[in-house]
Amino acid sequence: MILGFTGTREGMNDFQRRNVEGWIVEFGKTIVIGVHGDALGADAEFHAILRSKCPHVQIEIRPGISAQDGSTIRAYTQADKEYASRTYGERNRDIVDQCDFMLGTPLNEQKRRSGTWRTLKYAHRCGKPGLIVLPGRCVDLQTFFSDT
Numbered sequence: 001m002i003l004g005f006t007g008t009r010e011g012m013n014d015f016q017r018r019n020v021e022g023w024i025v026e027f028g029k030t031i032v033i034g035v036h037g038d039a040l041g042a043d044a045e046f047h048a049i050l051r052s053k054c055p056h057v058q059i060e061i062r063p064g065i066s067a068q069d070g071s072t073i074r075a076y077t078q079a080d081k082e083y084a085s086r087t088y089g090e091r092n093r094d095i096v097d098q099c100d101f102m103l104g105t106p107l108n109e110q111k112r113r114s115g116t117w118r119t120l121k122y123a124h125r126c127g128k129p130g131l132i133v134l135p136g137r138c139v140d141l142q143t144f145f146s147d148t
Helices: 014-030 042-053 088-098 115-125 141-147
Strands: 002-007 033-036 058-061 101-105 130-133 138-140
Touching: 002 042, 002 088, 002 115, 014 042, 014 101, 014 130, 033 042, 033 088, 042 058, 042 101, 088 115, 101 115, 115 130, 115 141, 130 141, 138 141
Parallel strands: 002 033, 002 101, 033 058, 101 130
Antiparallel strands: 130 138
């Protein structure tokens, strides 16, 4: 399985971190590739968890750049494969298109205009299975958007 990840620059809270780690441990044997955007915060935390719990997994990064000024906010994690930088929106769609399962850790349920939420909505539109790990609960990606 190719596992895609999206999260915020603010990082994960303890609940999110524990649940992402638990999910990775539970399904680690089925993960072949993990792909994320290499941003500071949740991407870097996901990378560290995946690398420590599943050292056999190939980690690929898809760095993003601002469409306005070309700036970037990267974690510069050590990956097995790095793709060329693309705008944040393009990069996020590339992650979804590449993955078989999408894992996301948004900051909260209210701020639904963030890049994390746009990525999760795109995954829903593409019919990707996934898990949204909110700050206090976990919900199936497809169910969450079907119910809202």
